[in-house]
Amino acid sequence: MTDDELDLDAVATLRGAVLRLGRRLRYQTVGDADLSATELAVLGRIGLCGPLAPSALARAEHVKPPSMTKVIESLEDRGLVRRDPHPTDGRQCLISRTEAGETFTAQTRERRTAWLAQRLDELDEPDRRAVLAAAPALQRLADLP
């Protein structure tokens, strides 16, 4: 393999593995948590980026603004997010997590991490080492624009 040519078989393996693993991770919590995937994603997004306007949340989570309006309403009804006025722009508002929202996000993250840690524990040592060594690079890969 040369420097400027990717091994497409390895890429295909990676694609399949990430899709299946991501799928199984998403099922952790979907079952007993009463939140939809987008509601969960919005809580996580705010944790990642800080308070955001509804339009920014809609863009980030690939839904349309009217859908995001409903998602925010639902989260607000459950006391998981709060709506504050934008400091300079009267049209906008900023959505933040409440303390309950932060707790909830932390619990979900913990549960998924625990599930993943259990799976990792079932790998042999070289595999586990390779996967964990690649984690920061995978993070940069996932966060590419």
Add this chain to the structure above:
Amino acid sequence: MTDDELDLDAVATLRGAVLRLGRRLRYQTVGDADLSATELAVLGRIGLCGPLAPSALARAEHVKPPSMTKVIESLEDRGLVRRDPHPTDGRQCLISRTEAGETFTAQTRERRTAWLAQRLDELDEPDRRAVLAAAPALQRLADLP
């Protein structure tokens, strides 16, 4: 870090990266066909496991039998799957992909692989190397029971 204790920070990083990357990969589909996530998953599942009964597909894709009935109807209407009688049990039927279904699945896989290859190309060399090196281990991780 000792041998029998996982670095939970690294596991958390991995969790986030796999979830985000999987999410972006799922968005890469064959545009003009307009299949739902479950329809796409069913085509992939049959490719993975061979012809399956509707009830088995429902279990595998975490939907209820009546939902799977509709998914199969839709795929059948598009000519992507075929319904054959079960050889010994008159109640059951077996869902297989048509040639068009196989072509479609291959195209989707190709497109997602191409998207991922492009992203990998934007990483620096050590990151790319780490990720590709971990691909087989990630596959084993994703396929754990």
Add this chain to the structure above:
DNA sequence: TATTGTTATACTCTATAACTATA
């Protein structure tokens, strides 16, 4: 006039309950 957010309405996907046919 353009942008942010909401309301009104319709469509898609999935679930539960009830029904048919076969084992």
Add this chain to the structure above:
DNA sequence: TATAGTTATAGAGTATAACAATA
């Protein structure tokens, strides 16, 4: 009687179009 699959109906989640308020 139990199981596989379908039909009928209802409930989420999301989209488009139209509207109100602010820049």
